[in-house]
Amino acid sequence: MLSLSVLMRSMVPTEALSMTKMIQVLREEHRNIEELLLVLEQELLVFDRGERPDYEIIRAVISYFQDYPDCCHHPKEDMIFEKLKVRDPVAAESVGDLEVEHHNERTRLQRVADMVRLILTNHDVPGQKFDHIMGDFIEQERRHIKMEERLVFSAAANALQSEDWAEIDARWSEARDSLFNVAMEERCQSLRERILHWQRKEGELENDAFVHK
Ligand SMILES: [Fe+2]
Numbered sequence: 001m002l003s004l005s006v007l008m009r010s011m012v013p014t015e016a017l018s019m020t021k022m023i024q025v026l027r028e029e030h031r032n033i034e035e036l037l038l039v040l041e042q043e044l045l046v047f048d049r050g051e052r053p054d055y056e057i058i059r060a061v062i063s064y065f066q067d068y069p070d071c072c073h074h075p076k077e078d079m080i081f082e083k084l085k086v087r088d089p090v091a092a093e094s095v096g097d098l099e100v101e102h103h104n105e106r107t108r109l110q111r112v113a114d115m116v117r118l119i120l121t122n123h124d125v126p127g128q129k130f131d132h133i134m135g136d137f138i139e140q141e142r143r144h145i146k147m148e149e150r151l152v153f154s155a156a157a158n159a160l161q162s163e164d165w166a167e168i169d170a171r172w173s174e175a176r177d178s179l180f181n182v183a184m185e186e187r188c189q190s191l192r193e194r195i196l197h198w199q200r201k202e203g204e205l206e207n208d209a210f211v212h213k
């Protein structure tokens with residue numbers, strides 16, 4: 001007997017599934033990225049309270065952002081945007097230049113990484129500068145994610161044709177299957193889980209210390 005999910009799949013055109021699947025994956029990736037932005041924000045709050053943030057956690061989050069988006073997230077968005085430029089140039093125009101946005105993300109991240117390296121090599125970094133550079137990175141990442149979900153994904157869902165989604169899906173599956181990408185995605189995934197685990201442990205320790213005061 002056919003299971004319900006198989007039956008439902010057979011009733012939905014495959015092209016719709018492909019589009020839905022791709023946008024759903026990108027949204028899930030955004031949620032994962034946002035969890036790490038929250039970790040950075042918590043460390044920034046520690047810094048703003050005049051305490052020492054956990055620089056190991058900050059460095060791990062930087063490392064994640066240095067590898068994950070370019071390996072696993074941006075390529076899919078760039079492929080979708082390329083198709084959008086062809087199918088709906090006006091919508092693409094209203095988004096601006098996604099590649100430049102991704103490039104600017106890397107620049108802002110590099111600024112965070114350079115600043116943290118200075119601190120860890122005992123250089124003086126004014127508090128205001130730390131606050132500005134870290135805060136700017138977090139804020140701009142969130143803005144970018146919101147913009148993509150509001151403009152890029154909805155415009156792509158309206159304008160791209162079934163063959164576009166099929167091509168993106170095929171190109172991505174091929175790229176993803178390379179050994180490098182598989183290893184990188186696994187490494188980033190496990191790094192993300194470790195960061196969230198450390199952060200939870202730190203929160204528990206802080207709560208314990210507060211209770212036993
Ligand atoms: Fe993006």
Ligand SMILES: [Fe+2]
Pocket residue numbers: 030073077145148
């Ligand atoms: Fe994105």
